[in-house]
Amino acid sequence: MNLNQLYYFRELAEQRQYTKAADSLFISQPTLSVSIKQLETELHCKLFKHSGRYVQLTKYGRIFYNTVINSLNVLDNGKKEIKQKVSQDQGNINIAAIPTAIGTLLPYLTKEFQQESTVAPHFIYHDNPSYQICEGIKNGWYDIGICSFVPEYSSFTYVPLYTEEIIAIVSKDNDLAQLTEISPEELHGETVITYSQKIQIGKDVTNALLANASDLNIINRLHDELAITGQVLTNNVVGIVANTIYLSGFDIHKIKVTLPPNTRQVYLVYDSQQQFSPEIIDFIDFLKKNKNKIQKIVDQFLNVKK
Known part of the structure; x- marks a missing residue:
């Protein structure tokens, strides 16, 4: 039994169709079929039964699925933590922002922080819509984000930074x-x-x-x-x-x-359960401390009078 077989099994269990699962895994359907048969041979049981064009888990398959999901989640979380730690140890801060902030506000803020800070982290910018930013934070791709509130990720920490009229x-x-x-x-x-x-x-x-x-x-x-x-x-x-x-x-x-002034609220977003480097913590504190200044900067870019 190897990791590829476990990932293949999980994908087939969730897609319920060999063709779709193989496409998602970027492998051929015969490769997937052989892998599942080898897994069933090793476990001495059938993991899937056919139902028309689809497959579904057998009672043995359902037991194995729960084990595989738990195991792969632990492994994936471990890989994510290592990737984040390596990036942070290299002095990187991965920050994702909505498109209107990425080219104007964000460069200004990072420059200000680097001038004030005794350390000089390397900022890596990522341009994405709000949902994808939060998804990236969950998956460990980004350390922090600047975006809208996303209800699906309400467990994250959201710090109001500025509003857009x-x-x-x-x-x-x-x-x-x-x-x-x-x-x-x-x-x-x-x-x-x-x-x-x-x-x-x-x-x-x-x-x-x-x-x-x-x-x-x-x-x-x-x-x-x-x-x-x-x-x-x-x-x-x-x-x-x-x-x-x-x-x-x-x-x-x-x-x-004439809409409420916070109809378009933009936040600093991060997962407080993550382990952050001192540089990331300092940058988060910098953004929190400068919220009023950030709003003025946004307004100045647009010549907004308030």
Whole structure:
């Protein structure tokens, strides 16, 4: 019995189909079949039974599955801890951030920290949406993140860092371009386009709008301000977005939307159960200490007046 056989067994048990399991494992179906047969021969029992195109665990397979899952989880966690420790011992801090922070705020913060700190860690940046950031923290790929609150990872520690203003954007020949402020109720009858609800900001913005005007015609298709602005200018619709640096290259009219100021809250996120190097702990403390300064920096990038 070897590790590959255990990983193959787990994948087949979860996919329930040889073809899908083999594709996920990047091996051929015959290779998977031989591996499972060898495992069954060694254990002197059938682990799977066929049910049409699918397979399912036998009673022996279910017992073995629980053992394999527990064993592989322990092994995977051990590998993750070693990988993190090696990276930290090399002076690395893996930090993931949402796209609007990765190229503006994050370089500024890391430079400030390195100037203040007696140590000089090497920051490795990762650009991802919020859910993928939290998933990466769980899997040990990232040490900390800057992103939205993700309900699926509510056990993580979330420290509010800054808010992004939610605004309406329209083309300058749109009738609404005469306004400087608008309420969700006043968007009734308009076609409103905002972020996909597959990402956290899309859920947050849509919920905030519908809480004030439940009959709005909202289209949730796109993932960032660039794509939404393109639709606004092409189709003369109303976009509801965070006021980010991505909007600076477009000739659009911005309108303040009367939504709660924390509709778009961005957090410092980390798993407090993880073992951190002194450098990571110092950087977390640095971010916590400078929360007010961080908000001012974000506003300065966008020339936001508060």
